[in-house]
Amino acid sequence: MVSNPGLGPATRFLVAAAAFIVVVAGMRAASSLITPFLLAVFIAVIATPPLRELRRRGAPNWAAMLLVVLAISGLGSVLAILVAGSLDGFQESLPEYQERLKLLVDDLARWLDGVGLHTSREALQTYIDPARVLGLAGDLVSGLSGVLANAFLILLTVVFILLEAAGLPAKLRAALVSPETSTQRMHIVLDSINRYMGIKTLTSAGTGVVIWAWLTILGVDYAVLWALIAFLLNFVPTIGSILAAIPAVLLALVQIDLQSAVLVALGYIVVNTLVGSILEPKIMGYGLGLSTLVVFVSLVFWGWVLGPVGMFLSVPLTMSLKIALDANPQTRPIAVMLGPEIREPHRDRPTGPLER
Secondary structure, three states: OOOOOOOOHHHHHHHHHHHHHHHHHHHHHOHHHHHHHHHHHHHHHHHHHHHHHHHHOOOOHHHHHHHHHHHHHHHHHHHHHHHHHHHHHHHHHHHHHHHHHHHHHHHHHHHHHHOOOOOOHHHHHHHOOHHHHHHHHHHHHHOOHHHHHOHHHHHHHHHHHHHHHHHHHHHHHHHOOOHHHHHHHHHHHHHHHHHHHHHHHHHHHHHHHHHHHHHHHHOOOOHHHHHHHHHHHOOOOOHHHHHHHHHHHHHHHHHOOHHHHHHHHHHHHHHHHHHHHHHHHHHHOOOOOOOHHHHHHHHHHHHHHHOHHHHHOHHHHHHHHHHHHHOOOOOHHHHHHHOOOOOOOOOOOOOOOOOO
16 A cells, blocks of 8 residues: 655645635634634734833833723713714604605605606615615614623723733744744734724724714714714725715705705715725825725625624734734735735837737
C-alpha cells in the first residue's frame, strides 16, 4: 500500500469548507451569546483611544477606567431613554400612519385610473403594504431590545476587555514562539480596526445629528428615532443610507405632504453624499475599502447569522476579517479579493494583439 504523503488541494478545500459551515452553524445557534460579546468588543475598541489618552496625560489606571465607563454608561442611558420614548410613541401612532398611507394608495389608484392605467386598489395595497413599509423601522429598532436587556452584561464585558488589554502584549510575548512578528501583526490589525471604527463612529454620529436637525426643522415626528437609525445604518455603506431614508421619507409624506417628503429625501442624499463620498474617503483613504458585492453579501450573511445586530455590525466585522487576512502573507490574496476594484495604471506603450 502506498502511503499518502498529504491531503490534496481539493481535499483541503473540502475540509476548510466543512469547518467553515460548522463554525457558522455554531455561531448562529449561539447568536444570543455571541451578539452581546461582539457589541462589547465594538464598544471597547471605540473606548480604547480615550482610555489611552487619559493614561498618557497622567491619570491613574483606575481613574481613567472609571471615567470611560461612566461616559459609556451615561451616553447609553441617555440614548436608551430617548429611543424608548420615541419608539413607544411611534408604535402607538403606527395604526394612524397606516390608515393615512392607505388613503394615499387609494388616491394613487384613482390617479392611475385617470391617466388610463387601470389597477385595482387591492393589488396596489398588496405591493405597497403600509404595515410592512412603516413597520420595518420599528422592527429594526425593536430587534435591539434584547440587546438593551443585556446592557449590564455588555458593560461588564467592556470593563474586563479594557482591563485585559493592558496586559495582553506581555501574555503574547510569553506564550508565542515568535512574539515579535505575531505582536507586530496584532498591532497592525488592532490599529487599523481602531482607526476604522473610530472614524466611522464619528462620521455616523455626525450623520445622525445632521439628520435629526433637518427632520426637526421640517417638523417630522420622532426625529430622534430616525437619527438613531441613520447612525446605525451608516455603518453599512450605500445600502444603509437608502434603508435609513425610506421610513423617514414615507412618514413625511403621510404626516405632512409630498413637498416635505422630497425635502427629507434631498437631505438624506446630501448628507450621505458628503459623508460617504467625500468626507470618509479623504479621512480614511481607500486602503480599508470593501467591494460593493462584499458589502451586500456581508449584510445578508451577518444578518442571517446574528440577526438585526449582525446587520449593523456586518461591515465592521467583515472589515476586521479583511484586515486580519491582509496581515498574513498566506491569506493576503483573500483580502485582495474582498477589497474594492483595483485600477490598473495606464500603459505608455501600445498593446499588442494578444494584450487587447
